[in-house]
Amino acid sequence: MAQHITLFRETPLSLSLGGELSPINVAYQTYGVLNADKSNAVLICHALTGDAEPYYDTATEKGWWQDFIGKGLAFDTEKHFFICSNVLGGCKGTTGPASINPKTNKPYGSQFPIITVQDIVNVQKALIDYLEIPTLHAVIGGSFGGMQATQWGISYPDKVRNIINLCSSLTLSAEAIGFNHVMRQAIINDPYFNNGDYYDGIAPDNGLKIARMLGMLTYRTDMQLAKAFGRETKQQGQIWGDHFQVESYLSYQGTKFLGRFDANTYLRLLRALDLYDPALGYENEEAALKRIKANYVFITVTSDQLFKQVDVYKSKQKLEQAGVNLDFHEFHSDFGHDAFLVDYDFFEPMIRKGLEK
Numbered sequence: 001m002a003q004h005i006t007l008f009r010e011t012p013l014s015l016s017l018g019g020e021l022s023p024i025n026v027a028y029q030t031y032g033v034l035n036a037d038k039s040n041a042v043l044i045c046h047a048l049t050g051d052a053e054p055y056y057d058t059a060t061e062k063g064w065w066q067d068f069i070g071k072g073l074a075f076d077t078e079k080h081f082f083i084c085s086n087v088l089g090g091c092k093g094t095t096g097p098a099s100i101n102p103k104t105n106k107p108y109g110s111q112f113p114i115i116t117v118q119d120i121v122n123v124q125k126a127l128i129d130y131l132e133i134p135t136l137h138a139v140i141g142g143s144f145g146g147m148q149a150t151q152w153g154i155s156y157p158d159k160v161r162n163i164i165n166l167c168s169s170l171t172l173s174a175e176a177i178g179f180n181h182v183m184r185q186a187i188i189n190d191p192y193f194n195n196g197d198y199y200d201g202i203a204p205d206n207g208l209k210i211a212r213m214l215g216m217l218t219y220r221t222d223m224q225l226a227k228a229f230g231r232e233t234k235q236q237g238q239i240w241g242d243h244f245q246v247e248s249y250l251s252y253q254g255t256k257f258l259g260r261f262d263a264n265t266y267l268r269l270l271r272a273l274d275l276y277d278p279a280l281g282y283e284n285e286e287a288a289l290k291r292i293k294a295n296y297v298f299i300t301v302t303s304d305q306l307f308k309q310v311d312v313y314k315s316k317q318k319l320e321q322a323g324v325n326l327d328f329h330e331f332h333s334d335f336g337h338d339a340f341l342v343d344y345d346f347f348e349p350m351i352r353k354g355l356e357k
Helices: 117-130 144-155 174-188 205-219 222-228 245-258 263-275 285-289 309-321 336-342 344-355
Strands: 003-007 024-031 041-045 081-085 138-142 162-166 295-301 326-331
Touching: 003 117, 024 117, 041 117, 041 144, 081 117, 117 144, 117 263, 138 144, 138 344, 144 162, 144 263, 162 344, 174 205, 174 263, 205 245, 205 263, 205 336, 222 245, 285 309, 295 309, 295 336, 295 344, 309 326, 326 344, 336 344
Parallel strands: 041 081, 041 138, 138 162, 162 295, 295 326
Antiparallel strands: 003 024, 024 081
């Protein structure tokens, strides 16, 4: 089970786009043992809909990186001390829109502010300070987590020795922002959304379900969907509903999502993904990237339909021009963007190499 700590009790967190938050509850989990000089700590940053528990020590539940963490695995718990926290704005234990606003004693809902990746990283830094870890051996993340890992190198260049970015570019493309816009519109146009203040009534489940279905299409590839479903139909399909097997799969994923996620959190984190700009707070992007002192391992998938190769190559070039010590890898996977969660054999040697620096 995740652990919980309350931070920013005395001094509120100042947000990048204005406003403050106080206090902030943080859910986090640790794996492995912190060594005597505290030099083996690794921060894991989760993707958009992840949480603080990438691994469950039970036979009945599996974490989102279950097969990557453990003795002798990519995240070797006999070598490193791993920390993972639910992000600011989340809905799995860290303060977010569904949390109680101390000023009103009601859920924040529509009053929860717009947050950025920079804000998320600042809360993670406060957690690391609470754990009394002076420097992180590495920060690693995939997708939205990869942006967080990059921002650690910018915001706290003396506090991290290695960055491992999986399947993420420096900024989100116009097409990807467009996908996020459609997902947001599905939620806010649900008749039960109520401007985000739905906690005393009916949740906008239909909107969130549709948003998740669209999101799933950006995470996988046409090749993987063709292999898994092709044009197979259901024996008792509905002509305007789940007629094809791929439709049934998407409906299942959308419904399953409702049991573990909050619509307001989805809106806030999608927008934080859109807004990510390494240059925020600095003269320009190059000035921000020049702050990175860590070794930077950049691993991408050529079939990624969310962070496409044209944007990845631009990011690679910008990092190199800024003088970042870059180790770049790319490979093909039928799983596309989601490969970093499932293609262990591809990612394991490169993750291990990054952690051994």
